Amino acid sequence: MTTLSRIMDELCVKFFQSPMNYNTSNTDKILYISNPDKRKTCETNRYNFNKPVVDSSNSMLISASDRNYINAHFKNECGSISKPLLIQRRLGSLDVEMTQDNVKYYKDKVWPLGIVLYGVDDELGDTMDYKILRHAMTSIEISTCVVFQEVKTDGVLEAKSQIWFSKDGNEMPMLGFVENKQSVKLSSFVNGAAGHDAHVYNNLLRILGVHMMSNRFDRDNYVTINWRNVEKGKEQYLERAPEEAWLTQIPYDFDSITHAPANYMCGDCGLGATTVQPIQDYLWQRTISMGHSKDLSKYDIQIINMLYVTQCRKRLFDV
Numbered sequence: 001m002t003t004l005s006r007i008m009d010e011l012c013v014k015f016f017q018s019p020m021n022y023n024t025s026n027t028d029k030i031l032y033i034s035n036p037d038k039r040k041t042c043e044t045n046r047y048n049f050n051k052p053v054v055d056s057s058n059s060m061l062i063s064a065s066d067r068n069y070i071n072a073h074f075k076n077e078c079g080s081i082s083k084p085l086l087i088q089r090r091l092g093s094l095d096v097e098m099t100q101d102n103v104k105y106y107k108d109k110v111w112p113l114g115i116v117l118y119g120v121d122d123e124l125g126d127t128m129d130y131k132i133l134r135h136a137m138t139s140i141e142i143s144t145c146v147v148f149q150e151v152k153t154d155g156v157l158e159a160k161s162q163i164w165f166s167k168d169g170n171e172m173p174m175l176g177f178v179e180n181k182q183s184v185k186l187s188s189f190v191n192g193a194a195g196h197d198a199h200v201y202n203n204l205l206r207i208l209g210v211h212m213m214s215n216r217f218d219r220d221n222y223v224t225i226n227w228r229n230v231e232k233g234k235e236q237y238l239e240r241a242p243e244e245a246w247l248t249q250i251p252y253d254f255d256s257i258t259h260a261p262a263n264y265m266c267g268d269c270g271l272g273a274t275t276v277q278p279i280q281d282y283l284w285q286r287t288i289s290m291g292h293s294k295d296l297s298k299y300d301i302q303i304i305n306m307l308y309v310t311q312c313r314k315r316l317f318d319v
Contacts, residue, residue, distance in 0.1 A: 003061070006061045007061060007062065010061060010062050010067055011062065011067060011070055012316070013070070096249035096250075096302075096306070097249075097306075098247065098306055098307075099248070101243075101244040102244065102245070102246075102247060104244065105242070105244035105245050106176075106209055106245070106307050108176070108177065109175065109176025109177055109209035109307075110176065110177060110208070110209055110307055110308055110311055111146070111176075111177045111208070111308075111311070112177070112311060113311050113312075113314055113315035114145055114146040114147065114308045114311040114312040114315055115146070115147050115148075115149050115315065116146065116147070116148045116149065116163065116207060116208070117149055117151050117159045117161065117162040117163070118148060118149070118150060118151070118162055118163040118164070118165065119150060119151050119152065119153065119162060119163075119164045119165070120150070120164070120165040120166075120186070121164075121165065121166045121167065121186075123167075124165060124166070124167070124186055127186070129186050129187055129190045129191070130165070130186065132190050132200055133165070133186065133189070133190055133200055136198075136200045136201050136204055137204065139201075139295075139296065140201075140204060140205075140296065140304070143296050143301045143304075144301055144304040144305055144308070145304075145305060145308055145309070145312035146208060146304060146308050146312070158181075159181075160179065160180065160181070161177065161178065161179050161180060161181070162181050162182070163182050163184060163207060164181055164182065164183050164184065165184055165185075165186040165189065166183055166184070166185065166186065167185065167186070167187075168183070168185055169182075169183035169184045169185040170182065170183065170184050170185065170188075171184075171185055171188040171189075171192070172184075172188070172189070172192070172203060172206065172237075173189070173203060173206055173207050175206055175209060175211070176206075176207070176208070176209030177209065189203050198257045198292075198293060198294050201257045201258070201296070202257065202258045205257070205258055205300070205304070208304060208307070208308070209307060210258065210300075210303055210304065210307065211241040211245055211258075212237075212258045212259065212260060213252070213253050213254075213256035213258045213259040214238075214258075214259050214260040214264070214276055214290075215237075215238065215239065215240055215241045215260075216240070216241060216246060216252065217240055217241055217242065217243045217245065217246035218246060218252065219240060219252070220240070221252070221279070222252045222254075222278065222279060223276050223277060223278050223279060224276075224277045224278075224279060225238055225275065225276060225277075226273075226274055226275050226276075226277060229266050229267060229268070229269055229273055229274065229275045230265050230266065230267060230275050231265050231266060231267035232267065234265040234267075237264075237265050238260070238264070238265060238275065238276070247303060247306065250299050250302060250303055250306075251299065253297055253299040253300075254278070254286050254289070254290045255289075255290075255293055255297045255299075256293065256297050256299060256300055257293045257294070257295065257296050257297060257300050258300065259290045259291050259293070260275075260276045260290070260291050261276070261290060261291025261292060262274040262275070262276055262277065262287045262288075262290065262291065263275060263276075264276055264291060274287065276290075276291075278290070
């Protein structure tokens with residue numbers, strides 16, 4: 001019973017005990033649990049105390065990926081019984097709203113239900129690049145309401161819209177949701193542009209439909225782009241985003257994980273040469289630090305949740 005209670009705490013599904021003489025119909029589905037030995041407890045977990053650290057900190061019975069899959073699968077049946085506290089915690093404080101132009105622009109760029117489907121070639125599953133990718137995905141899942149769901153190809157049923165990581169493919173994904181299968185080169189996706197410490201996060205947010213902070217419509221008030229230093233053929237990655245994409249309620253954030261470093265997409269930057277230069281920069285502090293954040297800033301989290309609040313509520317509340 002304790003196990004069932006924990007499952008109900010973590011999922012939207014519920015378990016109800018029925019009497020032994022309950023008359024079932026052809027449409028009823030009953031789970032029978034047999035306990036012939038009348039055990040009241042299960043065997044305790046066994047830990048290897050020879051290790052320097054005993055890992056017993058994971059209090060969740062079901063993994064995050066399994067929880068997301070089950071909740072998404074039962075979203076119609078669960079309806080309004082989904083727990084509101086969970087979604088509120090993961091959405092954070094949403095005291096600002098998008099404009100009508102924002103809503104129209106991002107409408108087709110967000111993933112349905114806030115679930116990003118992805119797959120990976122079998123031979124890449126044990127590589128360091130894939131581990132870095134999964135770590136970044138998990139960090140975003142913990143901080144926001146979106147989830148990344150891995151899919152497997154069985155030759156029979158395949159998701160129409162998904163990101164597929166392979167040895168070959170595009171260096172960068174397309175912005176936001178696309179109604180087809182995208183093939184992306186994993187090594188370029190993770191390591192990417194020189195000097196950008198969090199390139200994998202930048203690309204994951206690009207998949208979610210989030211423009212780079214340094215590409216904001218109002219960025220010319222904060223940084224100067226030295227176009228003569230930009231590598232030929234890479235200019236599009238430093239173009240300003242359209243005005244409709246500008247979330248005016250969010251301040252310009254030099255600490256954003258999506259902000260370009262000073263030498264972003266630089267063709268031949270010698271000592272002191274830059275492609276992205278802050279307009280006001282006392283002692284080069286911003287020039288040195290921007291583009292080197294390794295964690296989502298509070299505004300990164302707020303942007304993602306602003307874009308996906310409606311889809312996430314559909315997934316968990318079906319409203």
